[in-house]
Amino acid sequence: MDLYSGVLSKLIEEFASLPGIGQKTAQRLAFHMVNQPKEKVERFASVMMEAREKICYCKECFTLTDREICPICADEKRDHSTIMVVETTRDQAAYEKTGKYDGVYHVLHGAISPMLGIGPNDIRLKELIQRLEKDVDEVIIATNSTLEGETTAMYLSKLIKPTGIKCSRIASGVPVGGDLEYIDEVTLLRALEGRQEL
């Protein structure tokens, strides 16, 4: 599209490269941007770079954070003997939002998917197993209720069982095929309550 001047086309292209943003939306966003006060655009740009710069993995649970140890892992009031295993930081945030879970997390950053060629070594599984050497009472597997999530849960439970640590799976009150991130809090809590030992 050379309908717009060079730098505007470039900005539209950048927006269109974002996931779920089509050409029309990208145009709308780009025009919005160039009509904003200069300070606002600069703040956006700098926040973007700062986030990319500072965000790293928590050394404990591997969630995305801007500290060495994330606030949840650093919180001594939380129950460090219960670990909830989730696929992504967004899934973690979904459970955090319920405000009822006071254990800690482990973020796998993905799920086992033979289809996509993602094996156990491609996600943060090894790191979870290492954490189990510490004082852990229960591992709650809260991977998504998808094929990949279930596969990961099965694989994980088989790894954990020999250690004697209690291992549970959130209940399938979560609709099959659903993504944790988009599910209402009541359902999330129902699933937590109904967890079953594997």
Added chain:
Amino acid sequence: MDLYSGVLSKLIEEFASLPGIGQKTAQRLAFHMVNQPKEKVERFASVMMEAREKICYCKECFTLTDREICPICADEKRDHSTIMVVETTRDQAAYEKTGKYDGVYHVLHGAISPMLGIGPNDIRLKELIQRLEKDVDEVIIATNSTLEGETTAMYLSKLIKPTGIKCSRIASGVPVGGDLEYIDEVTLLRALEGRQEL
């Protein structure tokens, strides 16, 4: 939302401040961003600032461009005696895409709207009238077919008529490929009124 670390929340907030981007989409975009290679994020940020910095109004037609005179106005092959009046640069781009219009444009950057308190002096109307002092044969009013667009068209035609310059309005009717059954009554009546002999 303090579910995420400070800088991540800030980035989500920035994305959520964009028009049409909700909280969930903003989260998705922010996570996408921090997972991108650093160069990509830097390029996005710099394109954003560069666009905001360089984009200005064409001195002739007031479209958004990065030059003093936009490529269309600077193009001597185009018919400078025909001016199409549009509300936004995006509307201009829509007509440019057809590839069949070879006149020039005038971008009003809005439309008269008593409801929103936008009067004739708040859009680039004066500048259009000034352009009419040059050698202009026809003004084609291509504002949107909304209440505001129609109001602007009416106002404009009254201004132009005394000058003796030909003044036309793009046709309003059933869109090509449109099914009569799904088209609103006002459009149907407009199409009937505007019927042309075959």
